[in-house]
Amino acid sequence: MRRPAGTGALRTAILMGTAAVLLAVWTVPVLWAVLTSVKNEKEVLAYPPTIAFDATIKNFREVLTGPTNIVPNLTSSLIIAVATTILTIVIAVPAAYAFARLKLPGRKPLGFYVLATQLVPPIGLIIPYFLIMNRIGWMDSYRGLVLIYLTFSLPFAIWLLVSYFEDIPREMEEAALLDRASRWQAFWHVVLPQARGAIGVTVVFVFLNAWNEFLFAVILGGATVKPVTVSMYNYINTEQTQWAQLAAAALMAMLPVIVLGIAAQKHIVAGLSAGAVKGVTRR
């Protein structure tokens, strides 16, 4: 059966049209932020909005060097995200290996425990943390925020790594053990080098989530430790919103994760869902 002439072209046109609309829906908010960030005060407030204008980098200069600049906040976020990532990897990698490969006593209940901790709603943690941190004097401190960030990064990293460890072939590890390598040597010299890619993906995810976190930061942070997600509110107050500076600050704040996200694009979705596909509770 042949299609009537023209149907194919119409079908293509409809497909392309729909695709273009969808592309617009998902790009416009971010593109508009980019445009707004390079406008001057007058053009920002122009209504109807203008697309052609004199571009300026003034807003970015203001956000990076002005009186309310976000450089301390970027630094805070960097310290917290790096510390969280390092601690998470150091603790999660051995645990994931034990879950995935070794005869771990109580493996199933422990697996469920890790899974359950991942599902705990953040609001259920921040309320007790607020009182506890107040009592022990850890408010507005790096250690306080890094500690609470472990609550979401650790279960997630363990899940993710278990699914990767399960995919690494056993042969080399078994050969090393036959050669009288200790368990630790086999783990350190044979398994870890093969898991480098998996650890890399985990680093990206943990860093991203720690960088983007807001609820814990807004409550446990303060004048000294104020992550960049919270500092967005420097540009919004009751009298007025500094639209262009807000857009510039938000873009500066999101630049690291956008670059990281696009660079690690292929692994993002596979990684985010790996835990659910396999996970600790399998077997």
Next chain:
Amino acid sequence: MTPAERLAVAERPERRFALALAAPAVAVLAITTTFPLVYLLWQSLQNINLAMPGMDRFAGAENYVRMWEDRRFWGALGFTVVYTGVTVALQLVIGLGMALLILQIPRAQWAFRIVAIIPIVLAPVVAGLFWRTLMLAPDFGILDFAFRSLGFGAHNWLGDPRLARVSVIAIHTWQWTPFVFLYLLAALAALPADLYEAARIDRASAWRRFVHITLPLIRPAIVIVVILRITVALSAFAAIYAATGGGPGTATEIINLYAYRVSFAELSLGYGASAAVVLLVLTMAVAALLFHLRRAG
């Protein structure tokens, strides 16, 4: 020694090594999550109000009784269900539709893959702020402008209770549909092509091919993505906080926002804790149900 005993002895070093590797993680999780949750439970039985320091006292079930009678709590619970149900359904339908569409235009796939990553990596608070200011603000946002230019008139997107609910649902859907899209695109791309060929030869219509071949094959992927999206929607906070703060009034309060405002704006940490306990129980129950369904299916 019986063989079983000998095996147990032989495995002893491995078991010990495994425990040593897993112990730090379990210990850290016990200290950072289990202990605070026990504290939360205790807190929910106390009357703690930061505005009245020194007046803390044991309240038993008082907070829970008060919550049972609090219409605002029931409103928040109701909107939590609506918010979760609607955003997840929209993400699934739009995401699956997009994935099927993009499979038809292989040349455009790379563009969609990159564009889809950006909302996913954006901090929810930034997504909420972008929408609140750049998209929806009256006399400023471009979506507002687009609606006016198309003759739909001016709307107070985040100031009108009904529109505000629609807006926060739209924001969450905007941010997370790309995740469902990318996930299902990967699942669809992994399907064997010869199945389709056979169906095409049998002259099955596109719709029938979809319902009878594609859908059953990607069912496991759909189930997983739905579970993931439900758990994320149940812990949503920052985007709504940034867009409406739970308002106008209490219109866009999901339980997270409700517990937050009660605890940190009204400073009743005991009462807020009891709301958080309810959310915790709800989340665990939904997760248990979903995992059970997944096993059974």
